[in-house]
């Protein structure tokens with residue numbers, strides 16, 4: 073980063089004093105064009121933002137009320153008996169995030185009723201604040217027993233799990249949004265009082281607890297930008313610099329294992345990590361700190377080369393909601409939390425503002441259209457927390473989560489999307505995203521309006537009408553050429569297009585072809601612009617096959633399909649027998665595209681010829697049948713109930729999961745002492761687990777039950793003579809809660825009674841292998857397995873086979 077530029081602060085005044093319009097602070101070289109200046113007129117994002125405004129925000133607010141999160145504030149204010157409280161000390165942030173989202177929404181669409189609702193909620197929040205500014209309902213309401221994450225003294229357990237500073241961070245973000253949207257200082261006053269307490273309590277020679285869940289760093293930077301009060305910026309930097317200084321035991325989980333400036337790889341909890349990298353970028357931009365920049369440049373490269381899903385998701389494993397090792401990108405068990413996608417957008421937008429390179433927007437666009445958008449249903453009231461890239465039907469969007477972070481985060485993110493379209497640096501105007509919109513931008517050269525006409529992402533034709541307010545105006549328009557349009561699938565070396573042939577990307581000004589070169593992902597069009605000038609861009613919307621780096625084992629012998637910025641998937645609902653995991657599509661196959669207006673709110677679907685595979689009894693040969701295969705945009709999956717889904721399509725049969733052969737097990741009705749139908753389906757799916765830990769295949773488990781006797785049962789479709797039962801146990805030692813059982817036995821049904829089988833031979837109970845029991849022939853129509861769980865663990869089953 074070069075020396076920080078200076079921007080003018082808006083004229084702001086606060087209770088504490090006035091900030092003059094001339095005061096200057098250093099900040100990012102490039103500044104985003106505020107979302108309030110960009111008005112979407114398109115058919116893709118505008119309707120989704122409207123669903124967020126009319127459905128998601130009121131719905132989430134209602135759920136926050138129903139679940140007692142608002143009551144927490146009333147209880148802290150002494151206006152309600154405490155009684156039962158909600159589950160997590162960070163529940164306060166859900167209300168802050170919805171206020172942030174509602175404020176953004178108000179800025180674009182005035183709504184008096186919503187405005188008044190916010191006033192009431194802010195009053196309730198203010199009443200819960202302690203006189204010195206402390207705001208954390210879980211302590212203030214004095215529950216009978218303090219939550220185990222909370223220490224007797226303030227802040228002490230923040231490095232661990234108390235989330236006191238996390239709550240503050242989201243409060244600041246909400247407060248600034250509300251202030252800028254409404255001009256009211258009610259929430260800002262609460263936030264500043266809280267921030268002043270932090271300034272008083274923390275710092276050199278005072279409390280030195282690092283924030284366990286980052287976000288307060290970004291929040292303090294925001295408060296600094298609005299107030300110019302340097303203590304806030306200093307405190308943000310302090311919170312970064314005490315991480316990993318060894319005075320308090322740190323961990324990779326919270327990125328406190330090393331000093332932030334010594335961190336060069338993405339590790340630990342992905343949301344915490346990406347919020348921290350964003351905070352480091354903010355503080356670096358505001359202070360000129362090069363060491364932060366070096367660290368986040370290296371970390372970004374690590375993510376891009378090793379840890380990014382094709383959908384833009386980060387955080388491969390649910391174990392600690394964390395980044396996995398390099399190239400560990402499992403599909404069915406992918407965590408890729410919605411919040412992590414939002415955090416990753418924040419981080420990449422900052423990296424762009426710092427460097428002016430379009431590769432960051434390439435990543436941002438990928439997240440936006442895929443792994444982030446998949447987090448909310450088309451209807452706006454069902455949500456994904458993890459966003460997997462494959463499913464056997466065990467995944468389903470939820471109406472709510474007890475940890476509701478992803479839902480409230482979505483409410484605040486959606487209305488802010490217009491703010492990612494344009495950016496400016498003096499007389500350089502960047503066009504980063506293609507969305508039909510009108511925008512007004514103040515450049516030193518004068519005010520200019522832009523009008524984008526496009527049917528992106530379905531169509532690659534973009535028309536930008538340039539309208540300077542003056543008769544003519546001299547500035548440079550930086551037109552982004554998306555990496556995917558130049559056959560560069562994703563920045564970094566994780567993914568490549570099978571087809572490397574570059575296609576022309578014609579750019580015209582007033583109908584005349586322009587000769588250009590691409591620098592940092594942009595074409596610079598520098599000229600004296602006149603009212604009515606038109607720039608036309610034609611991006612090639614080819615259907616690309618994407619290959620992953622060979623070290624990504626989960627994607628071997630597979631490709632994904634992408635058209636424009638959209639990653640596609642196969643969903644059972646659209647394909648023969650509701651099955652897609654058994655499909656193989658040749659590497660040379662040709663895909664066709666067709667736009668379906670009424671389907672999934674209007675999407676481009678892709679079709680190709682593929683082969684469905686099926687196992688046979690007593691033969692390793694697969695049965696094959698050809699069929700037309702249909703793909704839909706990944707973001708739109710799981711809007712029609714649970715189904716099989718697959719992003720990475722096998723081009724070799726070895727990678728496919730053939731349909732099971734008809735067997736006694738597959739023809740049986742399964743039941744168990746757990747009654748989850750999605751888990752029951754995995755008992756007889758004939759998926760070959762790689763080992764007992766395999767999270768990809770789906771499995772049945774009894775977690776969190778321990779030390780109990782459980783059962784599974786097959787009711788056969790007819791009477792059979794059987795002599796053998798084989799089971800493959802699920803065991804996720806050391807991090808998970810399941811182990812092989814202590815013991816198990818088999819019972820068969822005769823005349824309505826359960827009788828034990830007469831054992832001939834039995835394998836020892838072991839993991840990573842099939843365990844068989846051979847018994848004297850019995851003729852029966854049902855078999856039951858009784859399982860004794862370990863004393864301090866649960867158990868689970870991958871597969872149960874009967875012969």
Ligand SMILES: [Zn+2]
Pocket residue numbers: 409410411412457476477478479481
């Ligand atoms: Zn989340």
